[in-house]
Amino acid sequence: MAEAEMETLVPALSITGASCQGCTKKIRAALEPLTGSTDRVEVDLENQTVALPADTDLADAAQRVTDAGYPAEPLWQPALSVSGATCQGCARKIRNALEPLTGAPERTHVDLEKQTILLMPGIDRNDAAERVTEAGYPARPLNDEEPVEPEQPEQPEQETNRTHKTPEHDETPEADLPAPASNDDQVQLSVTGATCASCVATIEKALMSVKGVTGAHMNLADNTATATGDADPDALVQAVESAGYGASVIEDPDAADEQKQAQDRKQYRDMMIKMAVSLGLGIGLMAYGMGFGSMMISDANQLTWINLGILTFAVMVVTGGHFYVGAAKAFRHHNANMDTLIALGTGTAWLYSMVVSLFPDVFPDMARHVYFEASAMIIGLINLGQALELRAKGKTSEAVRRLLDLRAKTARVIRDGEEQDIPVEQVRKGDQIRVRPGEKLPVDGIIVDGSTRIDESMLTGEPMPVNKASGDEVSAGTLNTHGSIVYEATRVGSETALAQIIRLVKKAQGSKPAIGRLADRISAVFVPSVMLIAVVTALAWFNFGPDPRVVHMMVAATTVLIIACPCALGLATPMSVIVGVGKAAEYGALIRQGDALQTAGKLDLVILDKTGTITEGHPAVTHVHAAEGDQAELLALAAGLEQHSEHPLAEAILERAKSDGAAKRSVTGFEALNGKGVQGELDGEPLRLGNRRWLEGVGIDLSDLDSAARTITDEAGTPLFLSRGNRALGVIGVADAIKQDSEAAIRRLHDAGIRVMMVTGDVQATAEAIARKAGIDDIRAEVLPEDKAAIVEEMRRKGHTVAMVGDGINDAPALAAADVGFAIGTGTDVAIESAAITLMRGSLHGVADAIQISRATVRNIHQNLFGAFIYNTLGIPIAAGVLYPVWGVLMSPILAGAAMSLSSVTVVTNANRLRLFKPRHESETQEGN
Structure with a gap:
């Protein structure tokens, strides 16, 4: 002790x-x-x-x-400047080098974007710099003691976007949320060679086997894998390579995206060339066999078919070599995937045909049919399908590319009194930047000179330009439409709202909703099951089929192998998620994970916070009623108390006192009491301003103010009672106007079959008045913040799927307790990490939009999965020959190859239909895609 x-x-x-x-x-x-x-x-x-x-x-x-x-x-402080740290592996080494000083690796924060190391107060910076330098990353102490901006509460005079609460809310004004920390516990890999759902399962299993990995996810749609935990990136790459695939760590996502787009364009061209060659040969062989010769081997054409078989083999190697290499790698690692099925199917057809060509006398006359054209055409059709699939995949990421295109390449900074254009990467915090009409803003900041109208539609979805003047915040990627302005950079690089939106959208696009895990479980056994079915099919035809049994056996088994399509299963979910998340971002709804995208479509109850969510969040004094004395004296006393407060209601009272010329009284011993109000002392007497429950609880008789308070609540205002000693001095009414579009947005929720509840700290009468105006179904009034989460849990226990909509960090417990949490923000607020879904514009229409997009996306995923399952459920038995006993029909391997290619293209094309989806408003039908 x-x-x-x-x-x-x-x-x-x-x-x-x-x-x-x-x-x-x-x-x-x-x-x-x-x-x-x-x-x-x-x-x-x-x-x-x-x-x-x-x-x-x-x-x-x-x-x-x-x-x-x-x-x-x-609580971190920028302590060291470092160079050479470029990836999460570097960050991990730095944290480990500083562990003897910090006590734990987690107590060091490495900002790779700004090449800065953040430490806790009290750490010897000189010692820390030496240790980091010895670890291979030159470092020097920073003399600037400025605290880390995202980690500090915002100062009152800078609070331009504060959350406005009443005293009954038991909440403080919202400070700027911390910028999302860099994903030190995540490593993203670019993966090559993955072609189907079986590959996904293999890669995820390989990553999970690495020490320190707590979670792994492979996204077949963009060929990236993400490992969560504390694992060495090199070990992750080695694990993927050991499983038979190529991998590299993504250190610069932007560069990786550009490189991937270039690779995809090249791969598309290569596949189209390979398709033309293999299909050309296949069609030529078929034409020769049908028009000039015969597909049956005879003494007259045996040598010709042997030569054509050798030519076919060469074309198969050149145009389909990637399938055989992939199958060989999978075999070496005791795996099987789509490449395995293609290699076995085409290889079996070619090998059978070659053996027949070389040794025709071994086979009965009717079994001397060759299928060289089938091998070539199957490879050609699959290459065509993959090329079309690749082209369609590229369209799914248009939302992110549009966001990337918003970024300015250069900035016009003012240094030493002169304007100069520099790359946006070189802009520093504190730089003053001039932006002329028609130019994009390069970084986030605050206007210091000039006024203009800013088009923020690309970030928030708001169609109309917003007036901006000195002191207003502006965001990177928005468009200056009117005047010339000078603004000071406050967030640069990865800290800007645009950069965080891009990062969040990419992360969500790579996530996997619960519905996608069904496909994972099936894909784990899919390819081995197909191979087993092919063997059973071959044995059945060999033992019970008509002559020529060997031919029927080979054709049926090959067709089963070719028609099976695990890639359709692997693409069904991620393609729709990528498009759905991107579509939501277009409407200002930033979805953090796939599960939220899926769950939002199931919501049947939406719980709304009042202030800043339903209302504007800008309270103003509407009534001043003095029980004794005059209104000016009442305002002077109230202002004397509130001058020490940072609460939004304090601002409203101070503004009214100033406009009425009421001089603030000198109050001592100020204290804010959460959920009650504020108090202090004046001439030795207690002075209190707050809600009825608190003042009556300390023995103040408010009966003389009942009529005035009722008038305030009937008009949807909040009564604040003022007392001195044991006397009630009066009541001040403060009202917060309902947002213009709240009523329409709530009607949209009703049209979607969703009930709406409001929880508020306001008194019952005020809450009822607001509910009547906005069309809200149910209310819970006089609720303390800690009780909001309990209400959410109560509704969930009753069987509801619940969304909580709040305005950020003050509602965090309730947001976390809900099935889906919606954080209301603005384009410049970085409230991105506080809920499952963040709405970039302060409108409840964003909730309705997100729900409609969720339902459309989940419906699209169901369509894709249903199509993939039905295709394989029907296609494989037909390929095995179930129609032959009744109609004498046996599917051709060529038709199987075309069907297999078409199945993947169909899934990707159906997912791309989501790009055309538009959330429907009141006058339109709610559902529809």
Whole structure:
């Protein structure tokens, strides 16, 4: 115990919402299982930080405090400038090198974009720089003590997009959320050689076998694999290569995308050439056999067919060599995939034909048929199908490419009084940038000179340009449509809202919803099952088929191998997810994961926060009623209290006091009481401003103010009661206007069969008035923030699939508790990581849009999976010959090859239909794709 008392605790977490000793007690209790004792936790309410022992796992600590209702983030400071760190492997080495100083690798943050190392306060920077340099990455200490901007609460004077809450909400104004941390625990690989769902299963299994990997996902649609955990990237590459595929670490996603597009264009051209050669030979062989000779071997044409067989073999190697190489690799690693089926099918047809050509006397007369043309044409048709599939795949990522195209290539910065154009990568925080009409904004920032209209439609979906003037925030990728402005860069590189949107969309496009895991389970046994069916088919024809049995056996078995299409199964889900996530992004809905995309379509209850979600979030004073004295004195006292507060309601009261010329009174001992209001002292008497429940609870008689309060609530306002000592002085009404489109958006939710509930800290009468205006089905009033999550859980227990819609970090517990959490934001707020889906424009239409897109996407996935299953369920038996006993029909291997190619192209084409989908509004039919 003595050691614990002497232990030095260092500031470790930044928190929001903690304002009293009760909050301190909750935070200490939440961290006790981690630290071993509440004595090893210090909460600084003034600076909103938590100090912890040096060896504490900060990620775990932050999560525990957040779960307790106080959103928390690790508190880092930029400490070192580093060079040569280019990938997550470099970051891992740096963290390990600093572990003796920091206590744990997780207590070091490496910003690869800015080549900066962030450390906890108190770390010896000179020692840290030496250790990083010795690890192979030259580093030097930074003298600038400026805290990490994303990790710090926003200062009041800079809060241009704050969340507006009433005292009853028990919430503090929202600070800018921290920018998403770089995915230090994720490594993304570019994979080559994967062709089907069986390849996906093999690669994921190989990655999961690497030490430190906790999750792995292969996306066949864009040929990338993502491994989650603490694994060496080189080990991941080696694991994929050991499974028979090529792999490389993606260090620069943009460069990787450009390289992949170039490779895809080249691959498309190569496949079309190979298709032309193999189909040309196949058609030529068929024409020769049918027109000038015979497909049956005789003494007259035996030598000709032997030579044609050798030519066919050469063409098969040149145009289909990748299939045989892939099959050989799979065989060496005890796997089987689509290449295996193609190689076995075409190889069997060619080998049989060659043996017949060389030794015709061994076979009965009717069994001397050759199938060289089938081998060539099958390869040609499959190459054609893969080329068309590749072309269609390229269209699915148009949403991301459009986002990438928004980025400006250069910026016109003002340095030393002169304007100069520089690459956007060289723009630094604090640079002043001039943007003329018609130009894109290169980075995020704040206007310091000029006014204009900014087209933000590409980021938020809002069609009309927005007026911007000095002090307003602007975002990279938006378009300056009117005046010339100068603005100061605040976020550059990967920190900009546009960069984070691109990163989020890509991540979501690579995720796998639950419905996709059904295809995974089937694909794991698909190819071996097809091979077994082919063997059974061959034996059945050999033992029970008509003459020539050998020919029928070979044709049926080959057709079974060729017609089976595991690639259609592998593409069914990821293709639709890529298009669906991209389509949602076009409408300003940023989906973080595939499961959210799927679940959003099942919602039957949407719970809405009130302030900033249904309403504008800009409260204003509408009523001032004084029980004694005049209105000016009432406002002066209220303003005296609120001048110490950062709450949005404080701003409303201060603005009204200023406009009415009411001078603020000098109040001491200010204290904000969450869920109640604010209090202080004036001339030795307690001065309180807050809700009815609190003031009546401390013995204040408010009966004389009932009529005025009722008038306020009837008009959807919030009454704030002011008392001095034991006397009620009056009531101030504050109202927040309902957004113009909230009512229409809620009608769209009703049209979709979804009930809407509002939870608010406001009094019942105010909540009912707002619900009537907006058309809300159910309300829960006078709710404290910590109770919102309980309401969500209650609704889920009743069998509802629940969405929670809030305005960011203050609603985090409820957002996390819901089946799908929607965070309302604006184009410049970085509220991207706080919910499953983030709406870039502050409109509830985004919720309806996301739900409609979800339903369309899931319906599209069902169509793809149904088509793939039905194709294989019907195609394989027909290929095996089930129609022969009744109609005497046996499918040709050539037709099987065409059908197999068509199945994949059909899946990809159907997924691309989603690109044409548009969410329907009230006057239109809700469903439809």
